[in-house]
Amino acid sequence: MKMSPDPDNLAARRQQVVEALRPVLPAGSLLADVEDTRPYECDGLSAYRQLPMVVALPENEQQVIDVLEVCRRLQVPVVPRGAGTGLSGGAMPIVDGLVLSTAKLNRIVRMDPVSRTAIVQPGVRNLAISEAAAPHGLYYAPDPSSQIACSIGGNVAENSGGVHCLKYGLTVHNVLRVRVVTIDGDVVELGSEAPDAPGLDLLAVFIGSEGMLGIVTEVTVKLVPKPAAAQVIMASFDDVVTGGNAVASVIAAGIIPAGLEMMDRTSSRMVEPFVKAGYDTDAAAILLCEADGTALEVAEEIERMSEVLQGAGATAIAVSQNEAERLRFWSGRKNAFPAAGRISPDYYCMDGTIPRKQLGHVLTSIEQMESVYGLRCANVFHAGDGNMHPLILFDANQPGEFERAEEFGAAILALCVEVGGTITGEHGVGIEKINSMCVQFSSAELEAFHAVKRAFDPHRLLNPDKAIPTLNRCAEFGQMHVHAGHLPHAHLPRF
Numbered sequence: 106m107k108m109s110p111d112p113d114n115l116a117a118r119r120q121q122v123v124e125a126l127r128p129v130l131p132a133g134s135l136l137a138d139v140e141d142t143r144p145y146e147c148d149g150l151s152a153y154r155q156l157p158m159v160v161a162l163p164e165n166e167q168q169v170i171d172v173l174e175v176c177r178r179l180q181v182p183v184v185p186r187g188a189g190t191g192l193s194g195g196a197m198p199i200v201d202g203l204v205l206s207t208a209k210l211n212r213i214v215r216m217d218p219v220s221r222t223a224i225v226q227p228g229v230r231n232l233a234i235s236e237a238a239a240p241h242g243l244y245y246a247p248d249p250s251s252q253i254a255c256s257i258g259g260n261v262a263e264n265s266g267g268v269h270c271l272k273y274g275l276t277v278h279n280v281l282r283v284r285v286v287t288i289d290g291d292v293v294e295l296g297s298e299a300p301d302a303p304g305l306d307l308l309a310v311f312i313g314s315e316g317m318l319g320i321v322t323e324v325t326v327k328l329v330p331k332p333a334a335a336q337v338i339m340a341s342f343d344d345v346v347t348g349g350n351a352v353a354s355v356i357a358a359g360i361i362p363a364g365l366e367m368m369d370r371t372s373s374r375m376v377e378p379f380v381k382a383g384y385d386t387d388a389a390a391i392l393l394c395e396a397d398g399t400a401l402e403v404a405e406e407i408e409r410m411s412e413v414l415q416g417a418g419a420t421a422i423a424v425s426q427n428e429a430e431r432l433r434f435w436s437g438r439k440n441a442f443p444a445a446g447r448i449s450p451d452y453y454c455m456d457g458t459i460p461r462k463q464l465g466h467v468l469t470s471i472e473q474m475e476s477v478y479g480l481r482c483a484n485v486f487h488a489g490d491g492n493m494h495p496l497i498l499f500d501a502n503q504p505g506e507f508e509r510a511e512e513f514g515a516a517i518l519a520l521c522v523e524v525g526g527t528i529t530g531e532h533g534v535g536i537e538k539i540n541s542m543c544v545q546f547s548s549a550e551l552e553a554f555h556a557v558k559r560a561f562d563p564h565r566l567l568n569p570d571k572a573i574p575t576l577n578r579c580a581e582f583g584q585m586h587v588h589a590g591h592l593p594h595a596h597l598p599r600f
Contacts, residue, residue, distance in 0.1 A: 109200055110200065110201050118158065118201060119137055121179065122159050122175070122176075122181055122203065123135065123159060125175045125178075126161060126172060126175055129171035130161060130162075130163065130171075131164065133162075134161065134163065134164060134168075134209065135159070135160075135161055136159065136160040136161075136162070137158075137159050137160075141160070142156055142159075142160050142204075145157050145198060145204045146197075146198060147189075147194070147196075147197055148186070148190065148191040148193075148196040148197060148535075149189065150191070150194040150197070150535065150536075150537055152451075153194050153197055153536060154197070155197055155198045155199065156198065156200070157184070157198035157199070157202060157204040158181075158198075158199075158201050158203060159181075159203045159204070160204045160206060161203055161204070161205050162206045162208060162209050163207075164210070165210070166284075166286065166322040166323075169205070169210075169322055170290050170292070172203075173205075173286060173290055174290050176203055176566060177289065177290070177566065181566070182199045182566050182567075183203050183204075183205050183320075183566055183567055184197070184198050184202055184204050184205065184568055185258075185262070185316035185320055185567070185568060186206045186207070186316075187206075187207055187227065187228070187255065187256040187258045187260075188228075188230070188251075188254050190251040190255040190259065191263060191535065192456065192532045192537075193456070193532045193533045193537040193538060194571075195316065195533050195534075195535035195568070195572070196316070196535075197535070197536060199569070199570075205320060207227040207228045207256065207258045207321070207322075208256075209228060210226040210227050211230075212226050213226075213229055213233070213237050214226065214323065216237055216238060218238075218328075220298070221328045222281065222298060222325055222327060223238060223325070223326050223328055224324070224325050225257055225323070225326065226258075226322065227256060227259075227321040227324060228256050228257075229256060229257050230253070230256055230257075231245065231247070231248070231251075231252040231255050231257060231265075232252045232253050234257065234328075238328050239331070242330055242331050243328040243331060244329065244331050245279065245326055245327075245328060245329075246267075246269055246274070246279055246327075247265055247266060247267050247269075247270060247274070247275060247276050247279055248267035248268060248269055249265045249267045249531070250267070250268075250439045250442060257326065261280060261311075261312050261324060262313070262315050262321075263276075263313065263315065263531060263532060264276045264312050264313030264531060264533075266487060266492065266531040268364045268366055268393075268435065268438060268439065269364045269395075270489075270490060270531075271363070271365050271489030272361050272362065272363045272364070272397075273329065273363070275531065277309055277313065279326055280296070280325065280326055280327070281296050281297065281298050281327060282294060282295065282296040282298060282325035283295050283296060283308065283311060283323070283324050283325075284323035284324075285311065285318075285319035285320065285321055285322070287319045287561060287562075288562050288564055288566055293319075295311050298325055313533070315534065315535065315568060315571060315572045316567060316568040316571075317562065317572060317573075318557075318558070318567065319567070320567075332363075332397035332398055333398070334397065334398065334399060334400045334403045335363065335395060335396065335403060335428075336396055336403050336407050336424055336425050337393055337395045337424070337425045337430075337434045337435065338392070338393070338395075338407060338410055338411060338414065338422060338424050339383070339391055339392070339393055339422070339425075340391065340392045340419040340421070340422050341385040341387075341390075341419060341421040342388055342389055342390045342391070342392070342420060343420050344390070345389055345390045345465060345469065345472075346465030346466075346468070347390075347417065347418040348367060348390030348391070348392060349390075349461075349463075349465030349468055349488075350418075350462075350464075351392060351413075351417035351418065351419065352365060352392065352461055352489065353462050353464070354416070354417040355394065355413050355414070356461060358409065358413045360406065360413065362395055362396060362406070362489060363395040363396060364394070364435075364489070365395075365487075365488050366392065366393040366438050366485070366486060366487060366488055366489075367391070367392050367393075367464070367485070368384075368391050368393075368437075368441065368486070369389065369390050369468065369483065370386070370387075371483040372441055372483040372484060372485050372496070373386050373388065373391055373437075374386045375441070375444045375447060375448050375483055376437045376440060376441055377437065379440060379443070379444040379447055380433070380436050380444065381433075382433050382434055382436055382437030383423075383433060385421060392414070392419075392488065393434055393438060394410050394414070411424070438485065441483070441494075441496070445496050445498065449481070449498035449499065450499075450502065451499050451501045451507070451510075452483075452497060453497040453499065453507075453510040453514055454494060454495075454496055455493065455494065455495045455496075455497065455514045455517055455518070456493070456530055456531060456532035456538075457492075457493050457495075457517060457518050457521035457527065457528055457529065457530065458490070458491050458492045458521065458526045458527045458529070458530040459493060459521050459525070459526035460525050460526060461491050463524040463525070464488060464491065466524065467493070467521070467524060468484060471484065471495060471517060471520075474517070477513075477516075478512060478513040478516075479509065480497055480498060480506070480509060480510060481497075482495050482496065482497050482498065482513070483495070483496040483498065487530070490530075491526065491530075492531060493517075493521070493530070497513050518538060518541040518544065519544050522545045527545065528545050533572065534572040534573075535571055535572060536570075536571060539571070539572065539574050539578070540578070540582050542572075542579075543578070543579035543582060548579070551574065552576070554573045555573060558573060
């Protein structure tokens with residue numbers, strides 16, 4: 106466990122770093138006062154907070170290089186940060202480290218409708234890419250619920266998805282090239298605008314690496330044509346197992362919807378007063394199934410999906426009749442997280458992935474866990490690809506509830522591994538799931554991850570102690586830290 110530095114030593118260290126960075130950054134791009142650094146103390150996982158020693162906001166690639174040179178020379182840990190919407194603590198600062206924010210690298214460098222690509226800097230918002238491409242009849246497909254705020258650099262770091270990832274893929278499927286500054290100050294390009302790039306496929310290694318391998322300064326993304334038409338089916342089910350099995354039935358029928366999402370009754374009732382999406386709040390579960398394409402293709406797919414869903418036990422089916430209603434259906438799903446605040450003082454958003462055929466079993470198991478841990482859980486899913494987002498509801502003001510929420514979440518992740526899934530789909534590991542990595546991966550596998558980290562970052566300065574646990578950590582937590590009776594992240598400040 107790393108000890109916090111002495112306050113006097115930390116102040117002297119801060120002054121040393123500030124003096125070294127001042128010549129390479131413009132005024133307003135270097136923050137060291139508590140009042141200025143407070144907004145950077147956490148990301149979307151606000152349960153864990155730590156004031157950074159210094160925050161740097163470079164405005165161009167050369168300034169990124171210069172900041173990293175100073176940090177390398179002075180051996181200062183660097184925590185990369187995008188928009189701060191991440192949900193796994195990946196951008197939580199280190200007490201004696203520097204937060205490198207890419208917020209000021211926010212230009213769309215080039216929009217090329219002919220090649221259907223866009224070159225953007227990492228601070229560009231996800232939705233801003235689609236807004237800029239709209240006049241050309243194009244858009245950027247990955248659409249996380251936070252797309253109005255999250256940045257493309259953060260999407261690259263976490264391999265973000267969204268409600269349309271089943272048909273159009275995650276970030277890794279929609280990024281062609283990234284330009285990266287390494288901790289040694291080298292500028293490298295991974296991937297290519299061509300169908301393939303020479304050498305190892307390091308682009309796929311880098312996407313989802315959570316800021317541990319380099320700092321992104323430019324991203325080339327694919328754009329896709331905006332569909333001529335789209336409609337959404339809302340199908341109701343009288344129990345979650347039937348609803349889960351219906352998801353598998355749709356895919357088994359050879360249908361790949363543009364989106365296939367599932368919400369349980371707790372989620373629907375939580376969202377409906379907030380958004381008024383028109384959800385069936387009496388149903389035990391609802392599925393949202395979208396078809397897009399030409400008008401004829403959409404009509405045919407809606408008919409086919411309706412038949413499959415009815416055969417799978419749907420008790421009611423409603424189809425969006427216009428674009429406004431379609432957007433309203435999706436607005437409910439995309440606002441599930443903020444709507445949780447209407448029924449609970451706090452919530453803990455989990456992220457795991459399971460085989461589609463296990464949806465019913467896992468949902469039933471989560472319902473049983475609610476009694477074990479004495480907490481409610483609202484379930485929302487990217488059901489088409491098995492990516493779960495259980496929302497564990499708790500009150501941080503009640504002693505022990507946050508600890509129980511974490512234990513509940515760890516148990517859900519262990520269940521995901523048990524049924525053949527993984528501990529994360531698109532939120533990353535960060536600090537939140539680092540102990541659960543010990544559940545999923547062997548010592549040899551973890552050492553391979555560390556070897557990749559060392560190849561990119563031999564100084565171990567980029568986002569250290571995130572995502573990949575040490576073998577000592579796994580031993581300390583007895584592989585499964587909840588069963589061993591240890592509190593996760595006991596060394597981190599809370600609330």
